[in-house]
Amino acid sequence: xxxxxxxxxxxxxxxxxxxxxxxxxxxxxxxxxxxxxxxxxxxxxxxxxxxxxxxxxxxxxxxxxxxxxxxxxxxxxxxxxxxxxxxxxxxxxxxxxxxxxxxxxxxxxxxxxxxxxxxxxxxxxxxxxxxxxxxxxxxxxxxxxxxxxxxxxxxxxxxxxxxxxxxxxxxxxxxxxxxxxxxxxxxxxxxxxxxxxxxxxxxxxxxxxxxxxxxxxxxxxxxxxxxxxxxxxxxxxxxxxxxxxxxxxxxxxxxxxxxxxxxxxxxxxxxxxxxxxxxxxxxxxxxxxxxxxxxxxxxxxxxxxxxxxxxxxxxxxxxxxxxxxx
Amino acid sequence: xxxxxxxxxxxxxxxxxxxxxxxxxxxxxxxxxxxxxxxxxxxxxxxxxxxxxxxxxxxxxxxxxxxxxxxxxxxxxxxxxxxxxxxxxxxxxxxxxxxxxxxxxxxxxxxxxxxxxxxxxxxxxxxxxxxxxxxxxxxxxxxxxxxxxxxxxxxxxxxxxxxxxxxxxxxxxxxxxxxxxxxxxxxxxxxxxxxxxxxxxxxxxxxxxxxxxxxxxxxxxxxxxxxxxxxxxxxxxxxxxxxxxxxxxxxxxxxxxxxxxxxxxxxxxxxxxxxxxxxxxxxxxxxxxxxxxxxxxxxxx
Numbered sequence: 272x273x274x275x276x277x278x279x280x281x282x283x284x285x286x287x288x289x290x291x292x293x294x295x296x297x298x299x300x301x302x303x304x305x306x307x308x309x310x311x312x313x314x315x316x317x318x319x320x321x322x323x324x325x326x327x328x329x330x331x332x333x334x335x336x337x338x339x340x341x342x343x344x345x346x347x348x349x350x351x352x353x354x355x356x357x358x359x360x361x362x363x364x365x366x367x368x369x370x371x372x373x374x375x376x377x378x379x380x381x382x383x384x385x386x387x388x389x390x391x392x393x394x395x396x397x398x399x400x401x402x403x404x405x406x407x408x409x410x411x412x413x414x415x416x417x418x419x420x421x422x423x424x425x426x427x428x429x430x431x432x433x434x435x436x437x438x439x440x441x442x443x444x445x446x447x448x449x450x451x452x453x454x455x456x457x458x459x460x461x462x463x464x465x466x467x468x469x470x471x472x473x474x475x476x477x478x479x480x481x482x483x484x485x486x487x488x489x490x491x492x493x494x495x496x497x498x499x500x501x502x503x504x505x506x507x508x509x510x511x512x513x514x515x516x517x518x519x520x521x522x523x524x525x526x527x528x529x530x531x532x533x534x535x536x537x538x539x540x541x542x543x544x545x546x547x548x549x550x551x552x553x554x555x556x557x558x559x560x561x562x563x564x565x566x567x568x569x570x571x572x573x574x575x576x577x578x579x580x581x582x583x584x585x586x587x588x589x590x591x592x593x594x595x596x597x
Numbered sequence: 598x599x600x601x602x603x604x605x606x607x608x609x610x611x612x613x614x615x616x617x618x619x620x621x622x623x624x625x626x627x628x629x630x631x632x633x634x635x636x637x638x639x640x641x642x643x644x645x646x647x648x649x650x651x652x653x654x655x656x657x658x659x660x661x662x663x664x665x666x667x668x669x670x671x672x673x674x675x676x677x678x679x680x681x682x683x684x685x686x687x688x689x690x691x692x693x694x695x696x697x698x699x700x701x702x703x704x705x706x707x708x709x710x711x712x713x714x715x716x717x718x719x720x721x722x723x724x725x726x727x728x729x730x731x732x733x734x735x736x737x738x739x740x741x742x743x744x745x746x747x748x749x750x751x752x753x754x755x756x757x758x759x760x761x762x763x764x765x766x767x768x769x770x771x772x773x774x775x776x777x778x779x780x781x782x783x784x785x786x787x788x789x790x791x792x793x794x795x796x797x798x799x800x801x802x803x804x805x806x807x808x809x810x811x812x813x814x815x816x817x818x819x820x821x822x823x824x825x826x827x828x829x830x831x832x833x834x835x836x837x838x839x840x841x842x843x844x845x846x847x848x849x850x851x852x853x854x855x856x857x858x859x860x861x862x863x864x865x866x867x868x869x870x871x872x873x874x875x876x877x878x879x880x881x882x883x884x885x886x887x888x889x890x891x892x893x894x895x896x897x898x
Binding site for chain 1: 640645646694698702704705707708709712713714715716717718719722832835838841842872875876879880882883886
């Protein structure tokens with residue numbers, strides 16, 4: 272039985288050719304160029320939303336694509352960070368950078384707690400357990416006083432970054448969000464290609480062998496889980512500042528499902544897949560938003576198609592076409 | 598009895614409230630047990646967590662509603678026909694889609710059924726909105742009886758008795774009959790069972806159908822209690838997942854016992870500490886996992 276990530280990995284040549292990193296560097300430059308030019312043609316708020324979700328999906332992909340663990344509770348980290356960031360910025364009057372750091376740190380702590388409970392299990396068990404724990408966190412935020420229940424925390428001030436960069440102009444905010452996204456993206460990329468990343472991939476491929484070589488899989492998995500939760504929190508905190516809102520939508524399990532779908536659509540275990548998947552799905556949802564329940568139906572249909580016939584995802588298929596991992 | 602009453606009043610909780618919540622707990626427990634039993638049966642043989650289980654439960658309630666509205670068939674016909682119809686639908690689903698994923702990681706089965714759940718819930722929400730549709734209690738089970746310390750509606754008593762019966766019958770078939778022994782053998786080693794000339798793929802199809810039928814049966818039972826609502830299974834199924842994890846995935850008796858027990862625990866939490874009633878099952882799950890990672894009744898995987 273091949274693991275989820277491994278199946279995708281075998282889509283690309285087993286031995287990555289020497290030019291692998293150069294290919295990815297070229298793709299990265301193209302991505303940055305597109306993202307710098309795009310706000311002058313496309314509504315920047317929409318792009319910022321897509322960037323936040325892209326970062327969220329990259330964080331999620333770190334876990335499913337490289338550790339082989341499917342978390343079905345990642346919305347908890349996104350949403351929790353959003354609430355803490357919004358509360359810190361609005362009620363405590365913290366500047367945006369500190370508010371986002373506070374949100375991110377909350378997500379990291381939650382990630383450590385959830386990870387400590389869930390990490391000993393694998394596969395379906397892991398998915399089930401993360402889902403249940405995330406639902407518990409959802410109920411906490413539903414009942415907690417400071418979250419405002421169904422209303423959420425509204426009109427969160429964007430504030431002034433580092434005391435001199437006013438975030439109210441949309442273009443300024445866009446480039447700050449882009450910088451945050453790129454930092455997160457590069458961190459994920461760096462992690463995957465570090466010795467640490469090699470070990471987690473080794474654990475995914477053959478855990479027993481990794482143990483026999485003296486590695487402790489649970490430590491590595493927990494670190495990867497916390498890192499993934501932290502970056503999800505960074506996405507959630509940033510999103511709260513962008514939309515000036517933290518709400519129950521971001522903690523609900525449907526959001527956990529959405530990030531799975533983004534990553535699956537873009538390509539599990541590919542570097543650029545989550546970004547492409549997030550942009551595609553946010554675009555689709557944008558056009559279907561007026562149609563209510565249709566969004567859910569279309570999401571479901573994409574899920575079914577991806578699982579049955581398109582398991583490599585957009586970027587995975589592209590990578591197979593050019594025979595280079597992307 | 599009298600001593601008990603004094604104790605309850607001492608804690609400031611009237612006995613009616615306590616027994617009322619206990620009854621609600623048992624009712625919820627019946628649904629937890631039926632649903633987690635179906636999930637366990639499916640998981641045992643297919644190694645798939647059927648994420649569409651909640652949606653199939655909801656569909657069961659809707660099929661009962663349709664039968665009444667468009668065919669004039671009442672509750673008892675619905676109780677008989679709905680599981681059969683839904684099992685057929687489930688088997689068609691297994692034959693056409695799930696079957697293609699058995700050679701892959703089991704997570705793809707989870708993702709596929711999650712997709713189905715979204716589609717089903719979306720379609721029903723599109724067609725019927727988010728508000729509930731009423732379904733009448735069958736006249737034979739209307740009313741209730743006064744037990745002295747509380748009022749027991751007949752229909753609720755029936756739900757508890759009937760679901761205990763269905764659970765025990767399922768347990769008996771799986772643990773004590775020849776068919777059940779084939780099933781358990783196929784769970785352990787499908788290749789070997791196939792070598793003995795038993796049609797395992799057909800057994801897998803029937804098993805999935807049976808699990809879906811159980812979910813639909815729970816849906817019919819639920820229709821007169823809760824309203825028939827497109828989202829009635831959406832959040833419920835996550836609680837049931839936690840129940841399955843606590844009981845030990847794939848354990849038949851485990852899922853029955855934990856289903857009822859957790860329903861009662863949840864009901865008692867509503868009496869003594871209402872704020873935690875939504876989360877108590879998840880907290881128990883976390884504690885159980887820390888102590889026994891395979892669940893209370895589960896074997897090491």
